[in-house]
Amino acid sequence: MLENKDFYPTPDKMIKKMVDGLNFKMIRTVLEPSAGKGNIVEYLQKEAKKVLGSWTREENFLDVDCIEKDQNLRHILKGNGMRVVHDDFLTYDTMKMYDLIIMNPPFSDGCRHLLKAMEMQEITGGAIVCLLNAETLKNQCSNDRILLAKKIEQSNGTVEYVQSAFMEAERKTPVEVALVKVQFPKKERHSSIIDRLQREKTVKETADPNTDQLVENNFIKAIVEQYKLEVEAGCRLIREYQGMQPVILSEFKKNEDGRTEATGECILSLNLCTQRNRYDGQASVNEYIRLVRRKYWKALFTNPKFVGNLTDNLQREYYNKVSELMDVEFSVFNVLEVKIDMLKNVSRGIEDAIVGLFEEFSHKHYYYDETGSNIHYYNGWKTNSAYMVNKKVIIPLNAYTSYSGSYCLDYRVRTKLADIEKCFNYLDGGRTDDLALNDALTLAQNSGQTKNIDLKYFKVTFYKKGTCHIVFKNEELLKKFNIYGSQKKGWLPPAYGKKKYSEMNLDEQAVINAFEGEKEYAKVMAASEYYFSDVEMFLLDCAS
Incomplete structure (x- = not known):
């Protein structure tokens, strides 16, 4: 972390001085706007537990929000179970009220950070405890520093100068610090x-x-x-x-x-x-x-x-x-953080989703006799139990209600078909024109259509015995699905898609012959950019 010139973890001895005098029975919500690795937050929680342990049944004795600009430090905070609500305190915008803002801001910009904290607490009331480079107050060389000194005086704040406070710290510096403590009174509310x-006896409201x-x-x-x-x-x-x-x-x-x-x-x-x-x-x-x-x-x-x-x-x-997110500010920054996390999960889970569908179209529903026609067997790499999915598959998906036998494409039918479509969306990479699935199913239900309902990648037919017949419209995309599933199952040789047929050994050629034949494999190699495209890149494109 030493490459961060403003990162000076607060030593315990200094944190003790910061916390001294706080009444934890009056503190519930806390903001640490320059949280670093969380030293102050950890110390604060321990002290709160000592005071409140027999007074409350709460497990989290303090409701603490953390802000940290350094991405690596944010990862450490989150890894230690701390709630990170923003990245830059100076751009933090919230209406949440904090009983305490406790901070060791960057020495290079401590003046603006403390002014921001005072601006927040002046509005709602609450305490501030802040460590500053002593020069910020002693050398009033800017309008911001002059304003800060004036505000501390006007709010009856206290300033204690401490020599060598960081000489025993994880990262040492001989700089003198100023410990500033300010208590803004809770605002008395009046009803306008x-x-x-x-x-006036009447109230007149105007609307924008x-x-x-x-x-x-x-x-x-x-x-x-x-x-x-x-x-x-x-x-x-x-x-x-x-x-x-x-x-x-x-x-x-x-x-x-x-x-x-x-x-x-x-x-x-x-x-x-x-x-x-x-x-x-x-x-x-x-x-x-x-x-x-x-x-x-x-x-x-x-x-x-x-x-x-x-x-x-x-x-x-x-x-x-x-x-969990109830305690996280609903901001553009946090929404985008969640979106990025989603994309990572989708990217990690895409293999399981597609392979799961590949398995489902085969042996998973073996108890339906007619599903035996879903797949075509071939001799795979080091196994003879390999298979590929045919153009037409049958799955158990009932579009008829059991109590009345009426035709109803309810949420279960729609959700299942939507999940199948999403798997093929990933493989298709945005090449196929969109066709709104819900609109097509609603139109089919309203018109009583049960056969050959046209969807984006396939047509579906529903039967009263509780099955759904799916016929794929794009055989190249179905081929890509079979290649993807077969490769993940280990049924195609490692050289598949990497070597020409003529460069393969006899064992590898035998699998190619059983799977599709030399001519079809040549077509795959000629269109390798399509058949072996990066699914993760498509997901990132969707998010941008």
């Missing part, structure tokens, strides 16, 4: 609605006709902007509710004199206000944000634009991650 009612006009040419940016709009609206409403509480709690509840005082129950019927803070029972901005995040992550993982290339199994796998 009540104020306006008292002054353009607020719902999202950017149409960038799906991810558009959905993130919609998320931010919804979060801001909800947070404002919760804060209005917090400001209205004193009035609500003294107006409508029945008292001993028979008069009424407000209980707030009419407000609490709002869903956003039923999410209570686990400590003080108040309507919680952070809990509301978590719920909105969950909704948007769920929507993302069910949107064809985002998960369209994933098989049904992978879609379910990512959908199940929603509970």
